[in-house]
Amino acid sequence: DTSQQVPGGASHGAMLDLGRTTSNDEAPLVTACEANQALYSSFILDPMHFYIYGASVNYSLSPAMHNAAYRICGMPHDYKTYQATSLKGLYDLVSDPNFGGAAITQPYKIEVIALTHSLSRHAKAIGAVNTLIPIRNLPPNGGIPDDLSFLQERNHAGPVKALYGDNTDWIGIRVCLRRGLSPVNAVRNSSSGLVIGAGGMARAAVYAMIQMGVKNIFICNRTLENAERLAAHYNRLDTSSFTPQGPAATVRVIRSYTDAWPEEHRLPTMVVCCIPANSIDGQPAANFVLPTKWLKSPTGGVVIEAPYKPLVTPLVTQIRAEAHRGWIAIDGLELLPEQGFAQFELFTGRRAPRRLMRKEVLRNYRNEKGQRDVDMLQSRIDRLEDQT
Ligand SMILES: NC(=O)c1ccc[n+]([C@@H]2O[C@H](COP(=O)([O-])OP(=O)(O)OC[C@H]3O[C@@H](n4cnc5c(N)ncnc54)[C@H](OP(=O)(O)O)[C@@H]3O)[C@@H](O)[C@H]2O)c1
Structure with missing residues (x-):
């Protein structure tokens, strides 16, 4: 249905005003989708191949989400899974002149940085990449254009000369935190945020909180050293350049779930849980719930559960039971498309x-x-x- 309305502003089926009308003044001649289709069928733009690349992507919902979006926008692109035990497979993908880009997932988000030639400031700060964009034209000096002019080459095939890495995970987390935060919990200098886990998604969660202006961020993780490494990473950065105003954020580690909440800080009103909820390699599932003593914020707050298999985790059940005290649970299925929009827009240059x-x-x-x-x-x- 090429005239389907898309919320949030742009309508991909919206009629373009080309200054021409039919006998019926209300009926323009071409939809945005048809205009796009014309660009591809006249070879002005090229069909591109996109991928989600990772060790466990066969169940991914991203191909369905992106392929449906290409179709409604009139783009002949395709988006497939690429399940891989190393990053070697990326070389094959990139050598295809119609390679459009790739989403990078566990466990390659950090390792893939070594294959990039340029990073967005977000990916640099987070220290992880979840979006790879091909660069096809290098300036005569061979350097990477820092004005992002290579983004003009999207939807054009040709040999790939370099790779640009970005990170959109944090955008999805920020959108969901904002959606779930009630006005009474608006971010102040005294607000606290808590991140469970210390992997790639936890890195993005800390960054999302810094971007929202949260100054007191706490991490708790199964392996203490990983939490300490993550905290040290952010405490070394000049986070004041990412944060709206006020002092720089400080990232602290809580050593154990049995610890009391640090009494000099307010209880958390934002929590992002970034540990798998399913059983992996025969190991029992984490069955994670928050210590009830950390859930005593008098104004409640928002908890994001990143994994979505299963959808109703013990944590989601716990937080739903606290709804009467102002707590809101956002599950991984609500989070997933939010980072996908930014990825779609980076890949295609069109509003998702x-x-x-x-x-x-x-x-x-x-x-x-x-x-x-x-x-x-x-x-x-x-x-x-x-x-x-
Ligand atoms: N909804 C979405 O859009 C979305 C997007 C990305 C990721 N996710 C989900 O978020 C979760 C984390 O992803 P990631 O990329 O951050 O993974 P990752 O880099 O592999 O990190 C996993 C983290 O979970 C911890 N962990 C693993 N198993 C555990 C267990 N049984 N008990 C306690 N802690 C455990 C690890 O602790 P150690 O440091 O001790 O190893 C590590 O901190 C995954 O389930 C992923 O599917 C969801």
Whole structure:
């Protein structure tokens, strides 16, 4: 349906005003989707191949989400999974003149930095890349253009000369934190945020909080040294250049879930849980819940659970039971499309059809047993009307 309306501003089926009208003045001649299709069928733009690259991507919802978006925008691109045990496979992808870009997932988000020639300031600060963009034209001096002019080459095939790395994970986390924070918990210098985990997603969660102006950020993780390394990474950075105003953020480690919340700081009103919720390699699932003593913020707060298999984790259940005290749980299925929008826009240069992408994620979701809870998913699809 080329005239489908897309919320959040742009309408991909919106009629273009080309100064021409038919006999009916209300009916323009061409939709944005048709205009796009014309650019590709006349070879002005090229069909591109995109991938999600990682060690465990076969169940990924990203291909469904991105392919549906290409279709509604009239782009002949495709987006596939690439399951890999090392980064070597990337060389094959990049050698294809129609390589458009790749989403990078576990466990390669840090390792892939060595293959990039240039990083966005966000990826540099986070120390992890989840989006790779090909660079096809280098200036005569061979350097990487720092004005991002290479982004003009999107949707044009040709030999890839270099790779640019960006990170969109933090954008999705920031959107969800803002969505769940009630006005009474608006970020102040005294606000505290808590991140569970110390892997790639936890890095992005800390950065999202810094970007929101949170000054007191705490990390708790199974392996203490990893939490300390992550805290040291951010404490070494000049975070004042990323934060809206006021003092720089400080990232501290809480050593154990049995510890009391540091009494000189307010209880957290923002929590992002970045540890897997499923069983991995035969190990029991983490079954993580927050210590109840850390959930005593008098104004409640927001908790994001990053994993989405299973969807209703012990943490989500715990936070839903605290709804009467102002706590809001946001699950991984709500988070997933939010970072996908930024990725779509980086890959194609077009505004992402947000509602459609959210809907595709919900339409294609299956639980760990491959089953679909039709009623629950449909009621979530129906509620999408409310989101921007
Ligand atoms: N919804 C979304 O859009 C989205 C996006 C990205 C990621 N995610 C999900 O977020 C989770 C984390 O991803 P990531 O990229 O950060 O992974 P990662 O880099 O592999 O980090 C995993 C973290 O989880 C901890 N951990 C692993 N198993 C644990 C267990 N059984 N008990 C306690 N802690 C455990 C690890 O602790 P150690 O340091 O002790 O090893 C590490 O801190 C994954 O489930 C992923 O699917 C969701």
